[in-house]
Structures are given as structure tokens and as C-alpha cells.
Amino acid sequence: MKPIQSTRYTEISTPADFNYEECLVHLGRSSQENLYRIKEDKVIKLLKIDGELVLFQLTSVPGALRIEFPLNAPTPNETKQVVAYIEDWFDLTTDLQGFYEMAETDPILNPVVQQYFGLRVIGVPDLFEALVWAIMGQQINLTFAYTLKKRFVESYGDSVVYEGETYWTFPDPETIVALPFADLRALQLTGRKSEYILGIAAVMATGDLDKKRLLQEPDMESKLLEIRGVGAWSANYVMMKCLHDASAFPLADVGLHNALKAQLDMERKPTLAEITELSANWSGWEAYATFYLWRSLL
DNA sequence: TGCCAGGGATTCT
DNA sequence: AGAATCCATGGC
Helix, strand or coil, rough: CCCCCCCCEEEEECCCCCCHHHHHHHCCCCCCCCEEEEEEEEEEEEECCCEEEEEEEEEEEEEEEEEECCCCCCCHHHHHHHHHHHHHHHCCCCCCCCHHHHHHHHHHHHHHHHHHHCCCCCCCCCHHHHHHHHHCCCCCHHHHHHHHHHHHHHCCCCCCECCEEECCCCCCHHHHHHCCCHHCCCCCCHHHHHHHHHHHHHHHCCCCCCCHHHCCCCCHHHHHHHHCCCCHHHHHHHHCCCCCCCCCCCCHHHHHHHHHHHHHCCCCCCHHHHHHHHHHHCCCCCHHHHHHHHHHCC
């Protein structure tokens, strides 16, 4: 989709079924989120593009998302990269028709799709961020995971202040790989998680792992599973949130289990075998099924 | 207060 | 290969 550009703003056209409000519900799920800020109907975020900090503000207008740059006029390249980031972040290029058709005949998905129609899989476009966030979220409650991310970002990210609020970028692998183990432990990451994050920072800082190349791999999951600290859940989480794989499926996800328990009005959480059976019909759209079910927990 | 949390590696059968 | 066990720490 070709951005409409004026001197004051840039617009990206959105699919007919795009629902900005539903996306904002997802984005607003934690009060501890510090990688963007939601102000009424605006989303404000800081990115680092070729070493420069670029603050942008997003609003919804009929048929499009409008991007404005409150601090500095962007270069053409910065505009282009922000547009690409937003298309990635808001999942604007996926046609959901196949998912919606499948969901019509699915007793579990039909109600959630009706309720949250137009919700996209809100992504984490930055591969390092997606991997680190997956590691941080392993086996701890989400509230504490956000606390860890907040400390991590505010210790090692870059920031600017706009209208009295501080905006942060996610730290670069190059910054993190240079840290002593003890500095990560001090954030109250476990020893293992500190090791995993340093390992990921190392392969990304050297360029051995990068998103563009990973996307060209015939088997992205196997490549991700080679990374220490990345198991089946994390690999599928990253494929879903960063690599736009509609069939990615974090089967072991506790949130998925709780959502299914609630949707099916069960006394206990479903077993993995039961989930495999329930989801047989979702083939090719497991990531969207999971994301809509997560939404039902908010 | 004890169980649980958007798991994974390691070690045991 | 599949099943236990450890890791570690805060939330509720």
C-alpha cells in the first residue's frame, strides 16, 4: 500500500475490516508498558532509525492510519521506515478473510471473532525485542514480566522527552552484549534468562541472526529452536508476533489454556491433547485463533 | 501463604 | 523418546 504523504503527515491505508479500537485495547493491556504510550486515541512511540531517534504519533482516520512527527520533520528514509514499522506492527498486509470464513463454523472461535472483529495480530517487529520479551515472559506472571522489561528498557534503551513524558527505544543487541552478566541479574532476571538474553544479543550483534535472513529460511522454527533459551513456545511466539506466520501456535501457552477453559466453561484447563484436537480446524490460522483468544482474557 | 505464572534445559527412565 | 526435576522470583 502506497503511503499518502503531505508536508504535515503521512497516511497508510488500512484494510476494510481493520479495527483500530480493538488494536488499542490490546496495546493498552499493561499500565507498565513503556515502549509506547496511548493518549486517548493516539499512540506515540519512539524508534531509532539509522542511529537517529524518531518520535511518531499515530491516529486513526477513515480508511487509514495517520502518522505525524511531533519533534522533527523526518527524512524520506525515516518516513519510509516508520511506515514499514507500522504496517508490520499493526499487521496491515494480512488478508483475514480465510480466518473469518474458518471461524464461522468453529464453535470456539465464532463468538470471539464476532466480538473482536477487525483485531489484527499486533506484532513486535523488532526481532531482538520479540526474542527478549519471549524469554522474559517464560514461567512468570505477566505483571512481573512487564516489570522486568521496564527495568531493562529504562536501563539500556534510549529516550526522549515529549510533553513531559519520556519515550524509550528497546535496547540494541550491541548494547546488551557488552554488559556483564551481573548487570542483567541485577534487574532480577534469573541466571538462566540472563544467559539466554546475552546469548541472543551476541548472535544478533554479530549478524549471525537477523530478521531478514530468518524470514527467508524454509524452516524458521528449527532455526529459532537452535537458540539456547528458545523452546517450542518461544519459537512459535516469535513466529507469530514478529515473523507473521499465521500458522504459528504456542501450544503450551498458559494464556491460551486459560482462554479455552473460560470459552468452554471448563472446571480445569484443557490438556495439550485436547487442545490439539480442538484446534484441528484452525489449520493455517492458529496464530490468529490464539491472538483472538488472548484478547478474550482482557 | 502456597500455588501459580504467556517455559526451557537438564537429568532420569 | 518421553517423563520427572530443577531453575528462580514475584503476584495474588
